[in-house]
Amino acid sequence: MAKPRVAVHKFTSCDGCQLQFLTLEAELLTLADRVEIVHFWEASSDIGPGPYDVSFLEGSVSTEENLERVREIRAVSQVVIAIGACAAAGGIQALRNRHRHEDFLKAAYPQPEHIDSLPHSTAFSDHIRVDYALPGCPPDQGELKRVLADLLAGVRPRVPDESVCME
């Protein structure tokens, strides 16, 4: 039987949520026997194409490229799980949402005309259907382990109630 294809996708983020995965060393070794990790940016620059059985999404949607890519990922993923506060609410980069985008660009970059970013940083659920979400900055490792175990057991992942099925 084919192993489930799992991907961890990075968007606008600090990589901290991916690091939470990477430090689950024992679980990842077990996982490696039971699933095919086709894409994990923090661990390898290889980009495995879809379809994916499970896609974890880290970060927020802050650029046009982010927006296009997350829609493509949704189209080829059975289950999408948003991980972390950035994924659920836009993250620290959403501070700009209440201010003029141009002012932030000028304050942060010497040549803001070369920066390609959207005026707002938004959650994935603002753009696509998200099946599950794990809150936290970064998410709790125990919750990540539980979600991985549930997925491998073929049952509905147990996530905090308030974060289930955002649409």
Ligand code: SF4
């Ligand atoms: Fe980093 Fe926190 Fe965002 Fe995860 S939720 S990418 S740890 S800032």
